[in-house]
Amino acid sequence: MQVRRILSALLCATALTLSAAAQAYSVNDSGRLLNAQGQEIRLNGVNWFGFETTNYTLHGLWTINWKDSIAQIKASGFNAVRLPFCPNTLRGVAPNSINYSANPDLSGLNSLQLLDKVVKQLSAEGMYVLLDHHRPDCNAISELWYTDSYTEAQWIADLKFVADRYKSVAGVIGLDLKNEPHGAASWGNSKATTDWNKAAERAAKAVLAVAPDWLMFVEGISANDGCSDYRAYWWGGNITPLKCYPLDIPRNRLVLSPHVYGPDVYMQPYFSDSAFPNNMPAIWDAQFGFAASLNYAVVPGEFGGKYGQGQAKDKIWQDKLVDYLIERRITNFFYWSWNPNSGDTGGILQDDWKTVRSDKLALLKRLMVVNASTSSASSSVASSSAASSSAASSAAASSRAASSSSVSSAASSSRAASSAAASSAMAASSSRASSSAASSAASSAARSSAASSAASSASSSSAAGAGSVSASYTVNNDWGSGYCATVRLTNTGSSSVTWSAAMNVEGKLSQMWNATWSQSGSTVSFKGMAWNGSLAAGAVNTSIGFCANR
The missing domain is CATH 2.60.40.290 (Immunoglobulin-like)
Known part of the structure; x- marks a missing residue:
């Protein structure tokens, strides 16, 4: 009964009215992402979190103007944003930690209205949007797609609600069905209560019945009993079992979206291997790269780190990962994160929420340059190079002068708690890693690593x-x-x-x-x-x- 009441309330919510026409997105036989005109699109993406927390809004709005930050994202060369959310955000609850002097147009809006406004603005700016079901309780990332207080039926109902509400927004490309399955999550055909692949199939079928032109982003798991090497895989990072248990989701709608991190999140044994970082390509091949060679669409939904401001090896690791992604033609991406308040990774922005980390941006520009040079046609929704001229640069509107409000809980990251205090649930992020070792020669790796180190x-x-x-x-x-x-x-x-x-x-x-x-x-x-x-x-x-x- 409770599920039916929630579903009824959601489906009866006022429909979002936008002027932009819906776009159809698909995956071709080579694993490339296409728009409705059959042109290849490229995702130069970043994560901006907050809607998945108990602030129920984008983080940073205690000091910055939300439209200015979107303009700055675009001016920095990104054309896509992954927006994590949690169920309570969809219920239209009261947000908090917003400086309304800096954001007067947000005054009086509930959490769902805020999400509507952000999605609409991103699309109006010609940017792609990936909506991500991140946390069932708005506090911690769950191992499975359901919990004791959040059922599978509620999860699917929420996904369908999101699909129905935003299916007509041109920039919305699809849904990341569940963030970082791990722990008890399995991948097979014999464990109905834990087989993530089967749950993803059920969810995708339900969502595609509502939004048939969307893409379904499916993450991996962590460890698995069968068809998987023994590795401490990153949460959501192990899609190896796909070899034995392919997903029953239409290939032209399926995007595999692994998460992969480095020493700043957890110092796994293979980071101390004498062959590091040249041992990493074989490990990445085993974790997710093999799928690209099988012509699946592979789009990393999260990767990142402090890039030289934390573990000394993290910068080397990120440089090597970008080398690898370019070589494997896995160049669509969503970097974690735009926010600076991710405790274990930091962000593209520095702590003032205004200044861009130019070294991180230079790293990601390598992927953007590849995307710009290999794209078959410019997208009808977003440009892959938004910062290539003065006209594009001027899109970054002036930041409004606003005093920073005092915020405590607002500074927690969606993957690890803020540097001020880490919750026990998020402190477990050390489980998100994998192990193994094997060296792999990469033609440009040594040159790129040396050039970027100093x-x-x-x-x-x-x-x-x-x-x-x-x-x-x-x-x-x-x-x-x-x-x-x-x-x-x-x-x-x-x-x-x-x-x-x-x-x-x-x-x-x-x-x-x-x-x-x-x-x-x-x-x-x-x-x-x-x-x-x-x-x-x-x-x-x-x-x-x-x-x-x-």
């Missing part, structure tokens, strides 16, 4: 900027035919300036983020946007970066 003075250029600002750049990643770099601006004067700068670069820029720019010959001229255009006396700005082709 830059020499030979790869830097500098020039005097307007007023008292000097500019230089350092190459973070170099793959021969191109490279990505971080720009360093320094105000050497005694007063604040509105800066502009010029410098000589090698090759032709394909994109620059967090600045407007133009190029004449080898000279690139650039200046800040409304939210980063001033530089205080003695201050340094490293939020700007670029990629170039030789």
Whole structure:
């Protein structure tokens, strides 16, 4: 009875009205993602969490304006956002930890209305949206798709509700059916109460009956009794049993979405192998890469780390993973996370919720450059390179001046608790790893790893900027035919300036983020946007970066 009452209430909710027409998405025989016109689409994605927590809204709204941050995501080159949510968000409860002085248009809205507004805005900006059923109780990631207080029927009802509500929104590509199955979750055909693959099949069938043009993102599990090597796989990271038990989900709707992490989340034994990081490709092949070779669509839904600000090996690991993804043509992705308040990974944004980690962005630009150069056609919904011109850069509206409200619980990450306090449930994230060792030669790995680990003075250029600002750049990643770099601006004067700068670069820029720019010959001229255009006396700005082709 309770399930029927909840379902009835959800289905009777006011329908979301949007002007954009629905898009049909599919997977072709080669595992490529297509739009309704049969053109290949590319997902340069990031996770922005918060709707899956007891704040029931995007995190960061205690200090930033939500539309400004969406514009900044787009200006940074991302064209897709994975939005985790929990069931209570769908019930229209009261959100908290929102600074309404910075976000006056959100005043009076409940959690579902906020989700509507965010989904609508992302789609209106030409971005893709992946909705992710993340936590059943808005507090912790469950092992299975149901709990003692949240039934399978409720789970499927919620998925169907989401599908019905957003199926007509052009940018919404589909659903991640359940975040990070692990622990008791199995993959086979003999354990009805724990076989995640069978539950995913039931859920996908129900969702596709409502939204037949959506993509079904299915994550893996952790350990499995059969058809799986003994590895401490990451939560949601083991899709090896697919070899023995293929999913009964239409291949043109199925996307495999493993999660994979490195030393910053947990220091697994294979990170200490003498062959590290060259042992990693064989491990990734066994965990999920094999599926790409079988022409499944494979889109990592989460990967990330502090990238040099935590475990020393994490940067090496992330560099190697990007090498691997490029080599295996697994270049659609959702990075964890946009938020800086993920305790074990940090974010694309720094702790001020405004400044971009240019080194992380340079890493991900390598995947974006591959996506831009190999895409068969531009998408009708989103551009794969939103930061390649001054017009795109200007899309990042000025951040509104707003005082930070005091927030405690709002700073918890959706995968691990905030650095201030980790809950026991999230502290168990050490289970999300896998083990094994085998070396694999990668043609460009050594070059890319060396280029991204540190830059020499030979790869830097500098020039005097307007007023008292000097500019230089350092190459973070170099793959021969191109490279990505971080720009360093320094105000050497005694007063604040509105800066502009010029410098000589090698090759032709394909994109620059967090600045407007133009190029004449080898000279690139650039200046800040409304939210980063001033530089205080003695201050340094490293939020700007670029990629170039030789």
